Amino acid sequence: MRSGDLLADRYRLGQQLGRGSFGEVWTAESTDGRRLVVKVLRPGAAARADVVTRFAREARAAAMMTSDRVCRLTEARTAPPGPYFIVWEHQGGETLEELLARDDLMSFDHVAPILDDLLDALIATHAAGIVHRDVKPQNILVAVEPDGRVRARLIDFGLAKLDDDGDELLTTDGQTLGSVAFCAPEQIEHSREADARADLYALGTVAFYALTGRLPFAASTPSALMALKVNQHPPTLSSVTGEQWPAAIERWVATLLARQPSDRPASAQAARHELSQLRLGAGERPRKRGGKRAPAAVTRTETRVKQPKRR
Numbered sequence: 001m002r003s004g005d006l007l008a009d010r011y012r013l014g015q016q017l018g019r020g021s022f023g024e025v026w027t028a029e030s031t032d033g034r035r036l037v038v039k040v041l042r043p044g045a046a047a048r049a050d051v052v053t054r055f056a057r058e059a060r061a062a063a064m065m066t067s068d069r070v071c072r073l074t075e076a077r078t079a080p081p082g083p084y085f086i087v088w089e090h091q092g093g094e095t096l097e098e099l100l101a102r103d104d105l106m107s108f109d110h111v112a113p114i115l116d117d118l119l120d121a122l123i124a125t126h127a128a129g130i131v132h133r134d135v136k137p138q139n140i141l142v143a144v145e146p147d148g149r150v151r152a153r154l155i156d157f158g159l160a161k162l163d164d165d166g167d168e169l170l171t172t173d174g175q176t177l178g179s180v181a182f183c184a185p186e187q188i189e190h191s192r193e194a195d196a197r198a199d200l201y202a203l204g205t206v207a208f209y210a211l212t213g214r215l216p217f218a219a220s221t222p223s224a225l226m227a228l229k230v231n232q233h234p235p236t237l238s239s240v241t242g243e244q245w246p247a248a249i250e251r252w253v254a255t256l257l258a259r260q261p262s263d264r265p266a267s268a269q270a271a272r273h274e275l276s277q278l279r280l281g282a283g284e285r286p287r288k289r290g291g292k293r294a295p296a297a298v299t300r301t302e303t304r305v306k307q308p309k310r311r
């Protein structure tokens with residue numbers, strides 16, 4: 001596919017946003033002038049029944065989502081003979097990954113509303129019987145709304161598990177579902193059994209990454225990383241940043257990152273409620289830190305935590 005191509009006689013492709021093993025994501029403009037995003041299966045991939053089945057599942061999951069914290073699907077074509085594509089409304093802003101690549105660290109006050117929106121999205125996702133299984137910064141869009149509020153949306157239901165169908169592992173050649181860096185330990189070993197609480201673990205990893213600039217675990221190979229997640233307790237925010245974090249924030253992140261799903265919050269709703277309590281804890285917040293918002297006088301500790309390169 002190329003910029004300027006007309007898809008299905010009505011979507012003019014603009015700029016390529018992403019390229020996976022099977023599909024491409026493009027900005028597009030419809031012939032009636034709407035700004036959209038289309039995910040299109042490449043012809044080779046469209047010839048594979050398993051890939052088309054997975055793509056249809058993504059479309060079905062995305063179509064079930066009515067939360068305004070999830071991008072709105074406007075059309076999906078997943079029936080033969082193709083072309084196969086899914087269309088969403090285009091959202092402004094940028095991914096959390098892009099935002100963090102620039103700002104490096106975010107303060108708790110800055111991250112909290114984003115986490116709140118994502119938990120809102122997960123509440124809707126789980127209520128629909130869907131486990132997202134791929135919550136990570138690249139799949140989170142962050143935008144400043146006209147009223148000045150920073151809002152986040154969850155995207156990419158490409159690995160979603162739906163309640164109502166047998167989930168044969170449609171991964172690419174036995175790969176773990178989801179990004180190893182963010183996925184829950186049980187997702188690594190028993191992808192099929194991973195439930196809504198796996199999404200909470202991934203969200204905990206997103207929180208840890210945004211607040212500290214580091215992932216809870218790092219290793220040189222995916223299998224070594226998996227072993228760490230399965231066998232070791234995650235570090236605390238304080239141990240990674242060298243600064244004292246409020247106990248309540250440490251606890252909230254730590255329960256999301258619990259190795260056993262039963263030790264995590266029981267639901268996205270519960271995690272969101274706990275987050276709202278944290279946000280009310282006046283005087284409990286760590287001082288503003290990180291990225292462009294760092295105070296003029298940066299302490300040694302702050303200098304140190306900003307150095308590690310993101311993976």
Ligand SMILES: Nc1ncnc2c1ncn2[C@@H]1O[C@H](COP(=O)(O)OP(=O)(O)O)[C@@H](O)[C@H]1O
Pocket residue numbers: 017018019020025037039071088089090091092095138139141155156157158
């Ligand atoms: N509705 C949207 N509005 C704006 N950008 C989007 C939208 N959907 C996806 N994107 C961008 O396209 C990228 C790829 O989309 P995604 O659905 O995550 O596909 P992939 O399966 O390739 O990861 C995202 O990381 C994001 O940058």
Ligand SMILES: [Mg+2]
Pocket residue numbers: 138139156
């Ligand atoms: Mg994605």
